[in-house]
Amino acid sequence: xxxxxxxxxxxxxEGVEIxxxxxxxxxxxxFDRLYDSKIRFILTRHxxxxxxxxxxxxxxxxxxxxxxxxxxxxxxxxTTGIANAYMxxxxxxxxxxxxxxxxIGNDAFQEADVxxxxxxxxxxxxxxxxxxxxxxxxxxxxxxxxxxxxGPVVIDIPVDVQQAECDFIWPQEVSIRGYKPTMFGHAxxxxxxxxxxxxxxxxxxxxxxxxxTSGAHLEVKELAETIQAPVTMTMMGLGAFPGTHELSxxxxxxxxxxxxNHATMESDLIIAIGARFDDRVTGRVSAFAPHAKIIHxxxxxxxxxxxxxxxIPIVGDAxxxxxxxxxEIKKKPNTNKWLQQVHEWKARHPLRYAHHDDKIKPxxxxxxxxxxxxxxxxxxTEVGQNQMWSCQWYKYTNPxxxxxxxxxxxxxxxxxxxxxxxxxxxxxxxxxxxxxxxIQMNIQELMTAVCNKIPVKIAILNNGYLGMVRxxxxxxxxxxxxxxxxxxxxxxxxxESYGAVGMRVANPKDVRAAIEKAIEIDNTVLIDFIxxxxxxxxxxxxxxxxxxxxxxxxx
Amino acid sequence: MKHTISVLxxxxxxxxARIAGxxxxxxxxxxxxxxxxxxxxxxxxxxxxxxxxxxxILEQIKxxxxxxxxxxxxxxxxxxxxxxxxxxxxxxxxxxxNKAKLKALLDKYQAKIIQxxxxxxxxxxxxxxxxIKQLVHELEQFGVKELVxxxxxxxxx
Numbered sequence: 001x002x003x004x005x006x007x008x009x010x011x012x013x014e015g016v017e018i019x020x021x022x023x024x025x026x027x028x029x030x031f032d033r034l035y036d037s038k039i040r041f042i043l044t045r046h047x048x049x050x051x052x053x054x055x056x057x058x059x060x061x062x063x064x065x066x067x068x069x070x071x072x073x074x075x076x077x078x079t080t081g082i083a084n085a086y087m088x089x090x091x092x093x094x095x096x097x098x099x100x101x102x103x104i105g106n107d108a109f110q111e112a113d114v115x116x117x118x119x120x121x122x123x124x125x126x127x128x129x130x131x132x133x134x135x136x137x138x139x140x141x142x143x144x145x146x147x148x149x150x151g152p153v154v155i156d157i158p159v160d161v162q163q164a165e166c167d168f169i170w171p172q173e174v175s176i177r178g179y180k181p182t183m184f185g186h187a188x189x190x191x192x193x194x195x196x197x198x199x200x201x202x203x204x205x206x207x208x209x210x211x212x213t214s215g216a217h218l219e220v221k222e223l224a225e226t227i228q229a230p231v232t233m234t235m236m237g238l239g240a241f242p243g244t245h246e247l248s249x250x251x252x253x254x255x256x257x258x259x260x261n262h263a264t265m266e267s268d269l270i271i272a273i274g275a276r277f278d279d280r281v282t283g284r285v286s287a288f289a290p291h292a293k294i295i296h297x298x299x300x301x302x303x304x305x306x307x308x309x310x311x312i313p314i315v316g317d318a319x320x321x322x323x324x325x326x327x328e329i330k331k332k333p334n335t336n337k338w339l340q341q342v343h344e345w346k347a348r349h350p351l352r353y354a355h356h357d358d359k360i361k362p363x364x365x366x367x368x369x370x371x372x373x374x375x376x377x378x379x380x381t382e383v384g385q386n387q388m389w390s391c392q393w394y395k396y397t398n399p400x401x402x403x404x405x406x407x408x409x410x411x412x413x414x415x416x417x418x419x420x421x422x423x424x425x426x427x428x429x430x431x432x433x434x435x436x437x438x439i440q441m442n443i444q445e446l447m448t449a450v451c452n453k454i455p456v457k458i459a460i461l462n463n464g465y466l467g468m469v470r471x472x473x474x475x476x477x478x479x480x481x482x483x484x485x486x487x488x489x490x491x492x493x494x495x496e497s498y499g500a501v502g503m504r505v506a507n508p509k510d511v512r513a514a515i516e517k518a519i520e521i522d523n524t525v526l527i528d529f530i531x532x533x534x535x536x537x538x539x540x541x542x543x544x545x546x547x548x549x550x551x552x553x554x555x
Numbered sequence: 556m557k558h559t560i561s562v563l564x565x566x567x568x569x570x571x572a573r574i575a576g577x578x579x580x581x582x583x584x585x586x587x588x589x590x591x592x593x594x595x596x597x598x599x600x601x602x603x604x605x606x607x608x609x610x611x612i613l614e615q616i617k618x619x620x621x622x623x624x625x626x627x628x629x630x631x632x633x634x635x636x637x638x639x640x641x642x643x644x645x646x647x648x649x650x651x652x653n654k655a656k657l658k659a660l661l662d663k664y665q666a667k668i669i670q671x672x673x674x675x676x677x678x679x680x681x682x683x684x685x686x687i688k689q690l691v692h693e694l695e696q697f698g699v700k701e702l703v704x705x706x707x708x709x710x711x712x
Contacts, residue, residue, distance in 0.1 A: 115569060116572070119569075119572065119573060119576055120576055120580060123624075124624045125569075127568075127569070144624060176624060177627055178564075178565065178623070178624055178625055178626050178627045179624045300622070301618050301621070301622070302615065302618040302619050302622055304618075305614075306615060
């Protein structure tokens, strides 16, 4: 078989049903094989779109997302998407073509050192120099991408390797001596953790994306209910615990709820599960949760005591560890008083915004999407205010229902990710909640959505600004709006010219009807909501402050 | 503080770049680096000496080294019993006039001359850091033209 045949054969055996990408000179042999393959190939309009779509597909389904691009600019265009998947620990395999092996390093046409460029933004990468290694490399790539703390793996394949022939041998097993993720928690550490739990009076669960990756959401719920502890989530953890549950405090951190931040700061025990104490969560580290002991459950040892010193680290898979822990818990803490206090904070500092009869508030749009979809949609977001409001005003009850660029904060993620989500979950309503700035970073993917009949819905919260940057300029740079006022196209016409349905809504009265209509239409729909121009996301913890030092009068 | 870190890795292209990248990304300079195949051909051994200003960051780097797929094992020798050596080659002035004095010095250190040419001697010595420092200091009186070091290697006791 040729290298290209081996690649496609391996991808099929790995269970790949769909791929995203863009052709080019040095991947022609692969595309020729794809022509006859049962793998569905989605031609995006930009390689970045392909990477984000594969990423969205992976987040929604839990399977490995696969994207493919040519050498040089094709590969460099993928890099933002690869870095995005890396920061959020998303299983992805990115395949790039490379110039012929004997031309590597010669400044050949469309040559870029892809393994060099992606070294620090991928979990691992391979340059395949001999066709005999190809099958093993692909097998290892899928194994590495999907196990342990998942992440993107890049496979760079020179065109002459794609054309070279060798016998196909499917490696039955993968064994990498330097890669053996710890799956179960250390029994002694778990015993110590149960002791801390029993002694605590004010415990809180702080959960992140690792809970979703490991499928530990039911165990988290059982733990919270067993020990009667409130649960706060990172942005990546939204959906891992039902937002409608009475123990849910929603998101914590810079734009978290006031009650989540107060509860975290006042707690005497933080049980961190699959979360990494990101700077957007901790605020000023030296002031973070001063009275709390910390139990940290994470599969990645490098996450432990990276920013915040923890008392009891437990390395391993969250689901396994929680099962072990739940079996060990004999004595439960009495948290009645604590829950009463938390309840008071909830009552005193709810999320709020001032409704307006004539002007659409962005928060209102998201609330209406929540109601219209009965909380059952999958929401993707862009980055900025649209993203933070989506965290606050939609209550996520299921894991994998909130899809957003967390670590890297990539504008332009939402639309291509939504396509990947919809292809992975065709029965779900998928909304991309966007800003008028972000949506223009990958708006060309409207063509991909229409052309491939991927009926995603796009809600632009159009305030005519790069809203989050403008908010910082308002609060910290004396309202000097440097390069944040946007000049926008007519989004309705843009949608229509791509063959999608475009709507514009400027009156609060029409918001709900437009959303319902968009859901009913079996096509890609873009709704341009003209919203309050200078609305801010509150509460807000200024950078470098303790997380209970929030600003924002309404909160 | 200087740390001597020993890393067992897959003997493949790109591995050195991955490891060096973890240090350089944090603005850490590698003081010395010695790499060679081990008894097993497909495994290489690296001894890295790094001057860590912040122990916590070094701790993080060690964990991240361990996380690399191609890294098989990481050992920090700093607080462990171990033997350490470095090999140096040095060119010094060598003439009939200083011959006896130089030979006496080399005998004291058990160093040797491996080549003589045009009034220059190439000296070979291996030892611990302190001994190397002393020898080099004493060689200065003869006029050191060149000094090359291999970087430290270390083995657990």
